[in-house]
Amino acid sequence: MMRWLVVLLLMMSLTGCNEDEKLVRVDYRLSEMRTGDDGIITDEDQVKSIGAQLERVNWENAKVEMARKEDLTLTLFYLYDPNMPERLEEYKIWFHDDRVSEIVDSNEHKYGKHSREDAEKLLDAVK
Numbered sequence: 001m002m003r004w005l006v007v008l009l010l011m012m013s014l015t016g017c018n019e020d021e022k023l024v025r026v027d028y029r030l031s032e033m034r035t036g037d038d039g040i041i042t043d044e045d046q047v048k049s050i051g052a053q054l055e056r057v058n059w060e061n062a063k064v065e066m067a068r069k070e071d072l073t074l075t076l077f078y079l080y081d082p083n084m085p086e087r088l089e090e091y092k093i094w095f096h097d098d099r100v101s102e103i104v105d106s107n108e109h110k111y112g113k114h115s116r117e118d119a120e121k122l123l124d125a126v127k
Contacts, residue, residue, distance in 0.1 A: 025077040057112035
């Protein structure tokens with residue numbers, strides 16, 4: 001019985017480590033083809049919304065090259081420990097005429113798509 005209790009406590013402590021990760025900031029850069037300014041998003045609600053939208057992507061492991069330059073680049077800043085530097089994740093996003101978006105995770109070499117509704121929510125969160 002004591003062994004199971006130790007295993008349970010160990011598993012709970014390991015899953016708690018993942019909760020230390022916190023998305024604290026999002027930088028965005030629009031391509032030259034789009035109008036608008038580049039910027040930094042620190043508003044907690046906006047940052048959470050962008051993170052939630054990227055979690056909804058169904059990722060595939062693939063190296064992808066697109067025919068044109070991306071419309072939007074997002075850099076997400078994750079903070080694990082206040083005494084350590086932030087971890088960065090970069091996403092390149094292409095929007096198409098039908099408002100569907102394609103997303104490439106540059107760090108992990110993953111590719112995914114967003115539906116029209118999710119693409120619009122992501123674009124609204126960045127604005």
